[in-house]
Amino acid sequence: MVIERVKTGIPGLDEITNGGFIKGTNVLVTGGTGTGKTIFCTQSLYYGAKDYDEPGVFVTLEERPDDIRREAMQFGWDLKKLEEDGKLIIIDAASSKAGIPTSEPYALRRGFDISTLAQEIYKATKEINAERVVIDSLSSLGIRFESLTAIRTAIFKIASLLNDLNTTSLLTSEITSKNELSRFGVEEFIAQGIIVLYLNEERGELKRSLVVRKLRFTKHSLKVVPFEISDKGIIILPSSGI
Numbered sequence: 535m536v537i538e539r540v541k542t543g544i545p546g547l548d549e550i551t552n553g554g555f556i557k558g559t560n561v562l563v564t565g566g567t568g569t570g571k572t573i574f575c576t577q578s579l580y581y582g583a584k585d586y587d588e589p590g591v592f593v594t595l596e597e598r599p600d601d602i603r604r605e606a607m608q609f610g611w612d613l614k615k616l617e618e619d620g621k622l623i624i625i626d627a628a629s630s631k632a633g634i635p636t637s638e639p640y641a642l643r644r645g646f647d648i649s650t651l652a653q654e655i656y657k658a659t660k661e662i663n664a665e666r667v668v669i670d671s672l673s674s675l676g677i678r679f680e681s682l683t684a685i686r687t688a689i690f691k692i693a694s695l696l697n698d699l700n701t702t703s704l705l706t707s708e709i710t711s712k713n714e715l716s717r718f719g720v721e722e723f724i725a726q727g728i729i730v731l732y733l734n735e736e737r738g739e740l741k742r743s744l745v746v747r748k749l750r751f752t753k754h755s756l757k758v759v760p761f762e763i764s765d766k767g768i769i770i771l772p773s774s775g776i
Contacts, residue, residue: 537751540588540666540702543581544574546770550755551746555727557665558700559750560693562721564707565731570742570763571706573609574731575668576602577767578704580611582666583621590666591658591701592624593651595631595674599624599638609767623658627651631678646678648688652695659699667696667703672721686720693724726750732758744770 538557541548548554555561563571579590592613594602602624603613616622626641636643640658642650659667672689679685696703707721722728728747733740745758760771 540582541586543578543585544768544770546759546761546772550757550759550770551749552752552754555702556749556751557702558697559726560696560703560705560724561727561729561749562707562725563704563729563731564709564721565744566709566733569731569733570761570768571708571731572597572602572605572670573763574729574768575670575704575706576606576611576613577609579622579666579668580606580613580616582702583616587621588665588702589621589662590623590668591655591662591664592622592668592670593627593655594624594670595627596671598628598634598636599626609765611767620662623662623664625651625654625658627654628674631674648691652691655692655695656699659701664699665701667699667701669696669703669705671706671708673706673708689720689724722748 539554540557541554542551563574565571579592582588583590592602606613613622617624623640626636626638627646629636630642630646640654642654658664669692675685675688679688705721705725727749730745730747732743734743741760742762743758743760745756746754759773761768762771
């Protein structure tokens with residue numbers, strides 16, 4: 535059986551994942567505040583659409599779409615052009631949380647509801663035949679539901695939809711401890727892959743690194759490898775491991 539892969543769009547990451555992400559799987563991108571999770575996902579989505587003709591959907595649950603676009607432009611990633619070319623849709627699920635009106639064409643306009651969000655993702659994916667999806671961030675579901683059970687149910691619904699759509703999806707989650715893999719204790723079980731980003735102090739300087747903790751159906755490196763965020767985005771640095 536031939537396993538199809540998609541390029542990650544991140545220099546050096548294809549090498550340690552044995553060729554890229556497995557097509558049609560969910561990958562959890564987790565880490566603490568400021569580790570680069572959103573940049574990681576935006577970069578992968580951008581180059582997937584631009585270089586590999588794989589349209590994408592970006593679901594933002596935290597930042598407003600214009601903030602996502604502005605942040606991307608500092609790396610030279612013109613998301614607006616991809617949107618105009620029909621290769622990218624950004625779904626604004628953040629404005630409803632803040633009670634702010636939005637002029638975005640794809641948005642939750644009647645408040646946040648997981649079924650409505652699922653419908654928007656489905657509609658957007660079908661509209662441009664999207665092959666990649668980013669959900670940023672699952673952690674923000676914590677302020678939308680009253681119980682842990684409700685949060686976990688919502689996450690399972692989203693993961694199930696993505697599986698049905700057969701998209702290659704990156705889902706971010708923020709953690710507060712190195713010993714954690716997720717915020718709600720369920721995200722790692724709905725993902726076929728897990729990439730953990732770190733930001734550690736070494737001799738008075740903050741250093742970035744990552745590790746591929748899980749990637750089903752394929753061999754992959756288990757080394758913690760350093761990376762940097764350059765003016766072109768994330769680049770994995772050569773290393774024998776940390």
